[in-house]
Every structure is written in C-alpha cells, then in structure tokens.
Amino acid sequence: xxxxxxxxxxxxxxxxxxxxxSWSIEGPIQILDPAGKVIDKELEPKLPDDELKxxxxxxxxxxxxxxxxLSLQRQxxxxxxxxxxxxxxxxxxxxxxxxxxxWMFPSYREHAVQVVRGQRWVDILTYWGGSEEGNRIPKNVxxxxxxxxxxxxxxxxxxxxxxxxxxxxxxxxIAYFGDGGTSEGDxxxxxxxxxxxxxxxxxxxxxxxxxxxxxRERQTSSETIAQKAIAYGFDGVQVDGNxxxxxxxxxxxxxxxxxxxxxxxxxxAITYRFSHHTTxxxxxxxxxxxxxxxxxxxxxxxxxxxYLENKKLWSDKDEQKLLEExxxxxxxxxxxxxxxxxxxxxxxxxxxxxxxxWNLKEQLExxxxxxxxxxxxx
Amino acid sequence: MAQMTLVQAINDALKCEMRQxxxxxxxGEDVGVDGGVFRxxxxxxxxxxxxxxxxxxxxxxxxxxxxxxxxxxGLRPVAEIQFDGFMTPAFDQIVSHAARLRWxxxxxxxxxxxxxxxxxxxxxALEHHSESPEAWYVHTPGLKVVTPSGxxxxxxxxxxxxxxxxxxxxxEPKRLYRAFRExxxxxxxxxxxxxxxxxxxxxDVTAISWGSMSRLLAQTxxxxxxxxxxxxxxxxxxxxxxxxxELISQSVKKTGRVVIxxxxxxxxxxxxxxxxxxxxxxxxxxxxxxxxxxGYDIAIPYFRMEEHYLPDSGKVARGIRQAVTx
Numbered sequence: 001x002x003x004x005x006x007x008x009x010x011x012x013x014x015x016x017x018x019x020x021x022s023w024s025i026e027g028p029i030q031i032l033d034p035a036g037k038v039i040d041k042e043l044e045p046k047l048p049d050d051e052l053k054x055x056x057x058x059x060x061x062x063x064x065x066x067x068x069x070l071s072l073q074r075q076x077x078x079x080x081x082x083x084x085x086x087x088x089x090x091x092x093x094x095x096x097x098x099x100x101x102x103w104m105f106p107s108y109r110e111h112a113v114q115v116v117r118g119q120r121w122v123d124i125l126t127y128w129g130g131s132e133e134g135n136r137i138p139k140n141v142x143x144x145x146x147x148x149x150x151x152x153x154x155x156x157x158x159x160x161x162x163x164x165x166x167x168x169x170x171x172x173x174i175a176y177f178g179d180g181g182t183s184e185g186d187x188x189x190x191x192x193x194x195x196x197x198x199x200x201x202x203x204x205x206x207x208x209x210x211x212x213x214x215x216r217e218r219q220t221s222s223e224t225i226a227q228k229a230i231a232y233g234f235d236g237v238q239v240d241g242n243x244x245x246x247x248x249x250x251x252x253x254x255x256x257x258x259x260x261x262x263x264x265x266x267x268x269a270i271t272y273r274f275s276h277h278t279t280x281x282x283x284x285x286x287x288x289x290x291x292x293x294x295x296x297x298x299x300x301x302x303x304x305x306x307y308l309e310n311k312k313l314w315s316d317k318d319e320q321k322l323l324e325e326x327x328x329x330x331x332x333x334x335x336x337x338x339x340x341x342x343x344x345x346x347x348x349x350x351x352x353x354x355x356x357x358w359n360l361k362e363q364l365e366x367x368x369x370x371x372x373x374x375x376x377x378x
Numbered sequence: 379m380a381q382m383t384l385v386q387a388i389n390d391a392l393k394c395e396m397r398q399x400x401x402x403x404x405x406g407e408d409v410g411v412d413g414g415v416f417r418x419x420x421x422x423x424x425x426x427x428x429x430x431x432x433x434x435x436x437x438x439x440x441x442x443x444x445x446x447x448x449x450x451x452g453l454r455p456v457a458e459i460q461f462d463g464f465m466t467p468a469f470d471q472i473v474s475h476a477a478r479l480r481w482x483x484x485x486x487x488x489x490x491x492x493x494x495x496x497x498x499x500x501x502x503a504l505e506h507h508s509e510s511p512e513a514w515y516v517h518t519p520g521l522k523v524v525t526p527s528g529x530x531x532x533x534x535x536x537x538x539x540x541x542x543x544x545x546x547x548x549x550e551p552k553r554l555y556r557a558f559r560e561x562x563x564x565x566x567x568x569x570x571x572x573x574x575x576x577x578x579x580x581x582d583v584t585a586i587s588w589g590s591m592s593r594l595l596a597q598t599x600x601x602x603x604x605x606x607x608x609x610x611x612x613x614x615x616x617x618x619x620x621x622x623x624e625l626i627s628q629s630v631k632k633t634g635r636v637v638i639x640x641x642x643x644x645x646x647x648x649x650x651x652x653x654x655x656x657x658x659x660x661x662x663x664x665x666x667x668x669x670x671x672x673g674y675d676i677a678i679p680y681f682r683m684e685e686h687y688l689p690d691s692g693k694v695a696r697g698i699r700q701a702v703t704x
Contacts, residue, residue, distance in 0.1 A: 079502055079681055108504075130502065130681035148506045149464060150436055183435035184467065211436045213412035219435045286411050345686050348679040359645070363674040367686060374692055 025226040028238040028270050031245040034298050036306025038245075045249050049313055055096060055244060056308060057322060059088040059301055062112035064326035065121055066275075068334060069128065073279045077338070079130045082109045086242075086274035089300030090206045092116055093247030094174065094269070097255050103164075103173040105144040105157035109206075109273075110176050117143050121333035129337060132347075151181035154190035154203060161201040161258065162193075172258035174202040174251075180211025182228065183219045191266065195232035200258030202251065203229075203266045206241060208273040213286035229266035241269030242300040245307070272298070345371065382562040385555040387529035388418050388494075391536040392456065394566040396426055399454060402540055405432040406441055406458030415460055416496055416555055438468040445491045446476050454540060455491050462497040462549070463506025469514075476545040477520035489545045492536070497525070498590035498641050499688055500553035502681040509678065510590070510642035515547040516618050516651070522571055523618040525549040525589030530562045531616060534569030542571060551590035558593075574622035576629075580611035583702050584629040586652060587639040588615040591689060595639050598694040608702055618648055623655060630656055634665035635701045639694055644672040666704035671697035 031040050038044050047055070066085045072078040084091065087109070095116035098104060104117055111124045118141035127134025127146065135145045144160075147153035157175030164171040181187055182205060194201045205225050209216050222228060229236025235257075239250045247269055254265035272295035276283050283292070308314035349356060349364045356364075382390060396402045403426075404419050410433035413420030423431035434441050438459055445455040459465045465472070472493065480488040499508035515523045524539050524546055526532035532550070539546040577596050580603070587595040592614040599610040611629050615622065630636055636656060638649035653668040671689050679687050 080504055127680075130684075132680050148504055149467070180436035183437045183440070185437065185439055186467075211407070212415065213408045214433050214436065218433055280415065285413070343683065345683070348683050348686055349674070349676055352676050359675055363644070363676075367674070370693060370696065371686075373696070 023235040023237045023265075025224055025230070025236050025238060028240040028268075029246045029250055030240040030243050031249060032243045032303055032307055034303055036303050036308075036310055038307070043246070043249050045245055045252070049311070052308060052311070053313060055092060056301075056304055056314070057326070058092045058112065058116055059244070059304060060322055061326040061329055062088045062092065062115075063301060064323070065111065065124070065330045065333070068327075068330045069125065070275065070279065072125075072334065073128075078125065078128050080278050080280050081128045082278045083273065083275040084109050084111055086272045086295065086300070087206055087208060088112060089244040089304065090241035090247055090269040090271045093244045094176075094204050094251040094267075096248050097252035098174060099255075100140070101142065101169070101171045102255065102259075103142045103144065103157065103160045103171065105153040105160070105173065105175045106146055107150070107153060107176050107178065107181070108146050108148055109178075110146075113176065114143055117141060119143060121330060122336045125333060125337035126340060129340075131340065131343075133340070133343075151177050151184035151186040151190075153177070154181070155186050155193070157203075158190045158194045158199050158201045158264075162197060162199045165197075165199060165261075170259050172200045172202060172255045174204050174255070176204050176206065178211060179205065179207040179209065179216045179219050179225060180214065181205070182225055183211075191229070191232045191264070194264035195234050198261075198263040200261065201264045202254045202258055203264065204251065205266065205268045206271055207268050208271050210273065210277070210287070212277040212281060215286075224268060226266060226268040229264075232264075232266075234264045234266070236266040236268070238268045238270060241271030242298050242303060244300060244304050271300075379561040379563055381559040382529045383556045383559050384526070384529045384532050384550070385416055385418050387533040387562045388536055388550060389420055389422075390562065391533040391566075392419065392422060393425065394533075395537050395540050396422070396430060398566060399540075401452060401454040402456065403430040403432065403448075403453060404456045404458060405434055405445065407434060407436055407460050409433060409458050414458060416552065418494070418550070419458065438464050438466075439471050442468040442471040442476065442491070442493060445493070446471060446479065446489045449489045449491045450479070450487050456540060457491060457493050459493060459495040461503075461507045462495050462509040462511055465493070465495055465511060468493070472515070472521070472545070472547070473518050477518045480544065481520060488543060490543050492539045492546045492548050494536075494548045494550060496552035496555070497549040498551050498553055499678050499684055500590070502684070505680065508684065510640070510673070512547075512549055512589070512618060513642060513647050516648055517646075520544070521619065522546040523549070524571060524616065525551065525618065526616065527551065527554065527589055527592035527614050528558075529560045531569055531575070531614075533562055534567050535571070535616060537566050538568040538571050541568065546571070549589060553590055554593060569616065571617045572620035572622055573616065574625045575614040575616055576611070576625060577614050578610065578612040580609040580633065582609045582633055583635040583637060583698060584611045584613065584626070584633045585637050585639065585698060586613045586615065586626065588618060588648070590641050591639045594689065594691060595694060598691045599698065601691065602695050602698050606699070606702075608698070610698065621652075626652065626656070627660060630660050631663050634663055635704070636664075636666075637669040637671060637697045637701045639671045639689060639697065640673070641689060642673055643675045644670060645675050647672055666701050669697045669701045
C-alpha cells in the first residue's frame with residue numbers, strides 16, 4: 001500500500017538562490033540529534049501527528065522486511081538479496097517528499113522507496129526471488145525498474161525530468177545511487193547535462209560509506225560528495241541520512257525547486273549499511289565490528305522513535321503493537337510470494353520485442369518440444 | 379601438485395606470474411582488501427602490497443582505460459571486471475582503444491593487458507551477472523579471447539595471456555569456479571593461446587565447445603556414447619581468438635558430422651562462425667548440417683526460469699543425436 005498524500009512543510013524561501021546557507025555542502029543538515037531532540041526548530045517540518053506515526057510505521061516495516069528477507073535468503077527461499085537496514089530514514093524520508101507525478105529511478109537497494117511509492121513488499125520478494133514479475137509496476141506508479149549497472153539510472157532520471165520540462169509538466173525526477181556510483185562516468189554525464197539544460201532532477205546519493213568493500217575515501221578525494229555539484233553549476237547539500245526529518249526537509253525543498261523550474265540538486269545523505277552489500281558478501285572482511293557498532297548507535301529508527309516519545313506520541317505499548325503489525329504485514333507478503341504460480345516458458349520470450357519475430361517463435365516451439373520429450377506424460 | 383578449484387588456480391596463476399614479473403599487477407573493484415568478490419585475488423594484497431593489488435574507484439571504463447595507459451608505459455596490468463554484465467561500461471576502452479592501439483600506432487604502441495571477468499549463468503545470480511558476451515570481443519579485430527574450462531587449463535592459459543603481447547579478454551566460467559578440483563602443476567607454466575584441447579577421441583561426430591559449456595559437453599558425450607554406442611570426438615577450444623581450426627578440420631574430415639555448443643544467445647554467436655568456417659572449407663566432408671545448441675535470442679532470464687534458457691544435458695544429447703541421425 002502506498003503512503004497517503006503527505007501534508008507538505010511549505011518552504012517560502014527563494015529556492016533558486018545560490019549562497020543560501022541551508023544548501024550546505026559541508027557539515028550535514030541535521031534536525032534531530034541521535035537522542036531524538038530537535039536541534040533546529042526552524043527547519044523542523046510541521047507534519048501532523050498521525051503522519052509522523054505513519055512514517056515510523058514505514059521505517060519499522062522496512063526494517064522488519066529486511067530482516068525477514070535476509071533470513072529467507074539464508075534458508076534458500078530467496079536469491080541474493082541487498083539489505084537496506086540502516087538506510088530507512090534516507091529512503092523513507094526522501095520517498096515521503098515525492099508526489100505522485102514525480103518519477104523515481106532506483107538502484108537495487110531502494111526497497112523502502114519502491115514500496116512507499118506504491119509497489120508492494122511481495123513485488124520486492126518476487127524480484128529477489130528470481131522472477132521478472134517483481135518488475136511489474138502499476139501504471140499509475142512512476143517508479144522505474146531497478147538498475148543493477150551502477151549509476152546508469154542517473155541519466156534516465158535526468159532524461160525523464162528533461163522531458164517533463166520540454167513538455168511543460170510540473171514534475172521532478174529523483175535518481176538514487178550510492179557513494180560508489182559517483183565514480184562512474186554516467187554520474188558525471190548525468191549531472192553535467194542536468195546543469196547545462198537546467199533539468200529538474202534530484203540526485204540522491206545515499207553515501208553508506210562503502211561500495212562493497214571499498215571505502216568512500218577510495219571513491220573520491222573530494223572532501224564531500226555534495227561539493228561535486230558546485231562544479232556542475234548547481235546546489236549540492238549534505239544531510240544526515242539517518243535523520244528522517246532532515247532528509248524529508250531537504251528532499252522536499254530540492255523537489256519543489258525542481259518542479260518550479262529551479263533546476264537540479266545533488267543531495268548527499270550520510271548513512272551506513274548495517275549489513276552486507278548483498279548476501280553474497282561478507283562485511284567482516286573489510287569493516288571492524290566496532291565501526292558497525294558505532295553506527296548502530298545512530299540507528300535512524302531509534303532516533304525517530306525518541307522524537308515521537310519526546311512529543312508524547314509513542315509508548316512501549318505502541319512499539320510492541322507496531323512490531324507485531326510490521327511482522328504480520330511482512331509475513332503476509334512472504335506467504336503470497338511463496339504461493340507464486342509457475343509460469344509458462346513463453347514468459348522468457350515475451351517482451352523481447354513488441355512482436356515476436358520468427359526466430360523467437362521457432363525457438364519457443366523448439367523449447368516446448370524439448371520439454372515434452374523430457375516429460376512425455378504431460 | 380596440488381588439488382585446486384578453477385578460482386584457486388586463477389589465484390595461483392596471478393601469484394606465480396607476479397612473483398617473477400614485477401610489471402604485473404591486478405586492479406579492479408574489490409580486488410585488494412576483499413580479495414575479489416569470488417576471491418580470485420585473495421591474499422594478493424598481503425603478498426604484493428596495495429600498489430600491485432589496486433582497489434580502484436567503481437568505474438569500469440576507468441579500470442580498463444587506466445590499464446591501457448599503464449601497459450603503454452611499461453606495466454602488465456591484469457584488470458578485473460567484477461561481472462560479465464559490467465564489461466559494457468568498459469566496452470569503449472576495450473573496443474576503441476585496447477584492440478586498435480597496435481594497428482593505429484603502426485606497431486609503436488600496444489596494450490598488453492588482460493581483462494578478466496567471470497562470465498555465464500547457472501549460479502542463480504541477479505540480472506547482468508549471467509551474461510556470455512564472448513562473441514562481441516571475438517568480433518572485434520585485435521583482441522584475443524580466452525576461456526578456460528578447468529583448473530589446470532585456467533592457470534596455464536592465464537599465464538600465457540599475461541605474457542601475450544596483445545590485449546586478452548579472459549572469460550572465467552563462474553559456474554565452474556568451485557565445481558570441481560583437479561591437479562594443478564606448481565609454478566608458472568603456459569598453455570599456448572590458439573591450441574584447442576582434444577578432450578575425447580571419436581569417429582562418428584565432432585562436438586565442440588568452450589568455457590562454461592565444455593564440462594557439460596564432455597559429460598553428456600560420455601553418457602550418449604554409452605547409451606547409443608556412438609563414437610564422439612569432443613573438442614574444448616580454450617581460446618576463441620586465435621582459433622585452432624586445424625584441430626577442428628582434422629576432426630570434421632574424420633567424422634563428417636558436427637555439433638557446436640554455446641551458452642550465449644544463438645544469433646551471431648561464436649558457433650555461427652565455426653559453422654560458417656566448416657561449410658566454407660569442409661563442405662564435401664560433411665554428411666549432415668552443422669548443429670548448434672545454444673541459448674535463445676533473448677536476455678538470460680532471472681534465475682527462477684534460467685534453467686529453461688541454459689543448454690542442459692538433455693538439449694546437448696538431443697543436438698548430438700540430431701547430427702548423428704541426420
């Protein structure tokens with residue numbers, strides 16, 4: 001189920017002005033400190049209480065999904081899986097700022113963004129369970145398919161926003177990628193085009209500190225990723241990626257700017273992946289347990305929960321209830337996933353072209369004949 | 379001699395050659411501290427240091443382009459591209475530069491690099507992690523293309539590739555990385571590029587494959603030979619460029635029947651080239667049309683239905699019988 005339409009924290013400042021101090025390339029924007037205390041009241045989005053609780057529900061469900069998916073993979077019930085734990089605030093926070101007409105271009109770790117935007121948890125399982133059906137996106141959901149080749153989707157997002165601009169639509173596009181992605185040529189090309197043509201794209205970098213085993217320092221000798229935007233001629237900003245409010249605030253501003261013709265923004269959300277790059281990886285080879293533990297102290301879920309508690313919106317009882325509900329929601333998705341029907345072999349030939357050419361028709365018939373020879377009783 | 383898997387033999391080849399040639403280094407994503415996502419470069423950083431086991435930024439074009447520059451200025455880089463599907467960002471550097479440098483500079487420059495990449499399906503991987511792109515590189519003049527099918531071949535071929543004066547695309551069948559062990563000779567040795575391996579002698583039909591499909595072919599040939607009493611000759615090409623057509627020719631003159639097995643999509647795959655060579659040069663020796671067993675002309679499916687795409691022993695046996703009974 002997609003999120004309900006959020007109430008926007010409206011910004012009144014001149015969005016396109018350069019030198020605005022709140023586009024900060026160094027020292028991440030933070031609204032909540034790790035204890036859940038508001039440290040910048042001016043920037044705090046004015047979200048209704050119910051919506052804050054709904055946001056927390058999304059983040060907790062994403063974590064619950066992630067833990068279950070990992071365990072399914074370990075049991076051989078799911079394929080290779082890319083865990084998102086630790087990045088819930090970066091994902092839900094940025095997704096929350098998107099409107100239905102906006103376009104979203106994910107990399108392979110944006111499960112929470114995909115679902116907040118209207119795909120389903122069962123779709124995510126279906127994808128990582130080895131079926132292209134997981135890529136079937138409802139017509140009214142402007143989510144692009146997952147791009148596995150690193151940073152390639154940056155150009156697609158820029159192109160989609162460019163089309164919106166050429167067609168006079170009030171929309172923005174957001175591209176998700178990681179710190180590693182900033183090293184690819186496509187990152188440069190996408191940001192450069194966006195700057196030249198003043199295209200309303202939000203380049204959302206989840207800097208989770210590692211590209212598989214390679215640390216951020218090995219990707220770029222720039223002090224920040226955000227500062228790269230300066231060279232492309234537009235705003236770059238660092239944000240505490242584990243602070244939902246800060247991520248939501250800045251993404252919202254960047255999207256508003258994009259929708260109103262103010263051009264692109266590069267957001268560097270500083271975060272951390274608690275687990276492996278994928279289940280095929282072993283983080284103990286390149287990170288210390290102490291480092292991981294240090295980041296777990298900055299857990300985005302704990303921070304947001306404390307914020308709710310400080311606002312007297314949340315109790316232990318609420319927490320217990322939510323954990324159970326999240327588990328149940330995920331369990332329902334798993335149940336549905338495990339009941340997915342076998343598909344006909346035609347499925348692997350379909351969609352290669354709009355219309356199947358003769359050679360594919362022949363190859364499909366040959367495969368059918370082969371399967372019949374193998375199991376003549378059917 | 380030690381018993382090794384294919385991936386261990388590759389690791390051993392790199393270490394052996396790096397010990398005796400200081401110009402050789404490995405570079406790529408996660409090849410240093412992590413030892414490569416398949417552990418092909420495991421331990422190299424410990425023995426040779428971070429200047430010879432270089433964790434690069436995440437940029438495939440950067441890796442291959444830098445390797446070309448290093449090679450021009452006296453080094454012998456072995457560049458790892460993490461997966462077959464990620465070779466495409468480096469395609470420009472491979473095709474537009476590595477392949478043409480000797481030709482363009484009239485012999486002044488060359489790019490004696492090796493680009494290693496795991497290739498092929500069968501390991502339940504994600505999209506872009508199961509491709510068989512060998513034909514793209516075969517089609518590019520100036521590149522040598524090597525694909526081993528077992529541990530001792532892998533070691534000797536990789537060392538020959540590193541020592542070769544031209545750029546070599548070295549495709550490692552990832553489904554065979556840990557599939558079996560065999561005796562691998564100690565120290566550095568070469569298996570010359572351009573020499574195919576006669577895996578099994580036979581009279582009735584010639585069965586040809588390479589890399590990821592060679593083991594399947596050898597196993598299926600044995601089963602069919604036993605069941606049908608057919609005498610099957612099996613050739614593992616080892617290198618696609620240069621191609622050992624002499625061995626193919628000798629075999630086809632003897633058998634008059636040919637089946638070629640490839641994992642990649644069918645159209646313009648390397649099997650098509652072999653079939654063309656055979657019909658051009660050996661038509662009057664043929665007693666049946668050349669049979670191709672291959673993947674289909676579709677993207678390799680996600681793993682749930684991947685098995686339907688991949689040639690399996692049933693499809694291979696069917697191909698052999700088709701050639702024999704024509």
